[in-house]
Amino acid sequence: xxxxxxxxxxxxxxxxxxxxxxxxxxxxxxxxxxxxxxxxxxxxxxxxxxxxxxxxxxxxxxxxxxxxxxxxxxxxxxxxxxxxxxxxxxxxxxxxxxxxxxxxxxxxxxxxxxxxxxxxxxxxxxxxxxxxxxxxxxxxxxxxxxxxxxxxxxxxxxxxxxxxxxxxxxxxxxxxxxxxxxxxxxxxxxxxxxxxxxxxxxxxxxxxxxxxxxxxxxxxxxxxxxxxxxxxxxxxxxxxxxxxxxxxxxxxxxxxxxxxxxxxxxxxxxxxxxxxxxxxxxxxxxxxxxxxxxxxxxxxxxxxxxxxxxxxxxxxxxxxxxxxxxxxxxxxxxxxxxxxxxxxxxxxxxxxxxxxxxxxxxxxxxxxxxxxxxxxxxxxxxxxxxxxxxxxxxxxxxxxxxxxxxxxxxxxxxxxxxxxxxxxxxxxxxxxxxxxxxxxxxxxxxxxxxxxxxxxxxxxxxxxxxxxxxxxxxxxxxxxxxxxxxxxxxxxxxxxxxxxxxxxxxxxxxxxxxxxxxxxxxxxxxxxxxxxxxxxxxxxxxxxxxxxxxxxxxxxxxxxxxxxxxxxxxxxxxxxxxxxxxxxxxxxxxxxxxxxxxxxxxxxxxxxxxxxxxxxx
Numbered sequence: 001x002x003x004x005x006x007x008x009x010x011x012x013x014x015x016x017x018x019x020x021x022x023x024x025x026x027x028x029x030x031x032x033x034x035x036x037x038x039x040x041x042x043x044x045x046x047x048x049x050x051x052x053x054x055x056x057x058x059x060x061x062x063x064x065x066x067x068x069x070x071x072x073x074x075x076x077x078x079x080x081x082x083x084x085x086x087x088x089x090x091x092x093x094x095x096x097x098x099x100x101x102x103x104x105x106x107x108x109x110x111x112x113x114x115x116x117x118x119x120x121x122x123x124x125x126x127x128x129x130x131x132x133x134x135x136x137x138x139x140x141x142x143x144x145x146x147x148x149x150x151x152x153x154x155x156x157x158x159x160x161x162x163x164x165x166x167x168x169x170x171x172x173x174x175x176x177x178x179x180x181x182x183x184x185x186x187x188x189x190x191x192x193x194x195x196x197x198x199x200x201x202x203x204x205x206x207x208x209x210x211x212x213x214x215x216x217x218x219x220x221x222x223x224x225x226x227x228x229x230x231x232x233x234x235x236x237x238x239x240x241x242x243x244x245x246x247x248x249x250x251x252x253x254x255x256x257x258x259x260x261x262x263x264x265x266x267x268x269x270x271x272x273x274x275x276x277x278x279x280x281x282x283x284x285x286x287x288x289x290x291x292x293x294x295x296x297x298x299x300x301x302x303x304x305x306x307x308x309x310x311x312x313x314x315x316x317x318x319x320x321x322x323x324x325x326x327x328x329x330x331x332x333x334x335x336x337x338x339x340x341x342x343x344x345x346x347x348x349x350x351x352x353x354x355x356x357x358x359x360x361x362x363x364x365x366x367x368x369x370x371x372x373x374x375x376x377x378x379x380x381x382x383x384x385x386x387x388x389x390x391x392x393x394x395x396x397x398x399x400x401x402x403x404x405x406x407x408x409x410x411x412x413x414x415x416x417x418x419x420x421x422x423x424x425x426x427x428x429x430x431x432x433x434x435x436x437x438x439x440x441x442x443x444x445x446x447x448x449x450x451x452x453x454x455x456x457x458x459x460x461x462x463x464x465x466x467x468x469x470x471x472x473x474x475x476x477x478x479x480x481x482x483x484x485x486x487x488x489x490x491x492x493x494x495x496x497x498x499x500x501x502x503x504x505x506x507x508x509x510x511x512x513x514x515x516x517x518x519x520x521x522x523x524x525x526x527x528x529x530x531x532x533x534x535x536x537x538x539x540x541x542x543x544x545x546x547x548x549x550x551x552x553x554x555x556x557x558x559x560x561x562x563x564x565x566x567x568x569x570x571x572x573x574x575x576x577x578x579x580x581x582x583x584x585x586x587x588x589x590x591x592x593x594x595x596x597x598x599x600x601x602x603x604x605x606x607x608x609x610x611x612x613x614x615x616x617x
Contacts, residue, residue: 248336313391427609474558506521527580551564
């Protein structure tokens with residue numbers, strides 16, 4: 001019996017060894033042919049494996065620029081990112097009294113926050129975030145671009161060290177960055193420039209499902225996309241019909257069949273894509289439109305936006321709409337549009353935790369808000385929010401609202417075609433820097449063309465990768481090109497506003513994101529804007545013919561900037577400058593709204609998109 005037992009054990013042992021050998025050989029077979037399980041062998045024998053942080057991976061990557069030079073990706077130098085630009089002379093007294101917005105306890109309905117005197121936190125996320133579907137999220141951002149300010153003593157460097165800094169994550173793919181005429185990446189100020197790149201490959205394109213978009217969409221192609229959007233944009237159809245939809249459809253028919261207006265004593269018709277259509281649409285808006293503003297939402301995130309600084313557009317719009325008797329209605333059944341009254345700036349101030357690089361709380365708060373109104377009212381559910389709109393000027397707004405309000409009409413300052421802006425639905429919001437809520441039109445105007453001696457002017461902090469390139473090519477290189485970094489206040493020298501008032505062309509170079517308050521500032525000071533910001537959709541794009549009064553220069557053409565400007569005849573320049581003065585009225589805030597001013601133009605753009613995305617059941 002003992003011998004038989006030993007024999008059985010021996011046989012079973014051999015079978016076990018044979019099975020183990022087979023499994024081991026199968027693993028080697030898979031490893032050899034590099035199948036999808038090729039990491040199994042290494043995982044079997046590896047000890048505790050350290051997971052690299054995404055920024056560590058970035059540090060080890062290298063890319064080649066246009067000159068085939070190797071560029072090593074480095075971590076950000078927090079000391080080099082500056083959050084100040086030029087300040088108004090009369091606001092310089094606030095420089096020594098910087099206040100963190102998080103420490104403020106606003107008591108008024110609308111916050112008159114002094115962003116001139118605030119060191120803005122520069123926050124973001126260095127890693128590539130994945131959404132719930134496993135696709136790359138656009139949940140990235142940059143600092144608020146505190147720019148366009150006159151004056152200016154720099155804020156103490158020690159205060160900058162304490163600000164929460166962001167590595168710029170503006171979704172720049174290596175192929176996109178290689179098109180620039182200088183080293184790619186996000187360059188800081190001074191000699192310690194750092195290059196931060198984020199791989200922004202399109203997962204769908206990677207899998208061969210769709211073709212990737214071109215790196216740069218020129219203004220001419222944007223015009224084509226705008227025209228095509230009426231046919232191609234698929235709006236959410238309402239679940240049940242409503243009388244307001246019939247009113248919208250009637251307005252749509254009247255706009256489409258309006259008679260041609262070739263001249264108007266109040267307007268230069270060349271400023272508009274289709275003046276006849278705009279005029280008819282605007283008149284119908286005044287006759288028809290009713291907007292319901294939700295009362296839900298706790299301050300300061302809701303109902304308490306800033307009225308001062310670079311985010312002032314969202315504050316002024318909310319203030320003026322709430323007090324407007326013509327458009328505002330308290331009966332939601334009569335509303336053609338529903339306003340979501342949150343402040344993207346106050347959302348960041350109230351909920352973002354410095355140094356966390358995490359904005360989940362911000363997105364969750366908006367998601368909770370949508371859930372509240374969708375449960376309390378049936379209006380959101382009728383269209384999945386397609387007849388709702390928001391006005392948001394913070395740079396994070398596209399990502400935050402893209403998660404929570406994807407169907408809603410979004411008026412966004414950060415109107416980047418590469419960050420989910422949808423023609424036919426979204427609206428490009430003018431980023432207007434308001435220095436004084438009591439006097440929003442202070443210092444309006446500039447010199448006539450014959451007295452503008454400076455060919456081109458720029459001054460500002462080195463936000464993003466583009467401005468260092470601009471300065472590298474033009475700072476102190478040509479007496480006609482007044483290109484500076486931060487413009488210090490020096491007695492006897494021209495201030496920021498004086499330069500703008502005395503220059504023919506004002507350079508509006510992007511910062512970390514495509515938008516910049518300089519675009520509206522140039523119009524404010526009657527200087528022809530020169531927009532250097534690839535993929536930026538300028539404000540009121542569906543209405544205004546921007547090429548009639550502004551110059552668009554591709555980022556890669558910065559070395560040719562002067563020759564481009566000199567190629568514009570003096571007659572053409574004078575015509576453009578006159579049109580800047582004409583279009584100025586559409587970009588001005590008034591304590592009491594004036595017909596065709598910026599408040600009405602924002603509302604009209606939202607109304608216009610609501611009209612043309614409405615489909616009959």
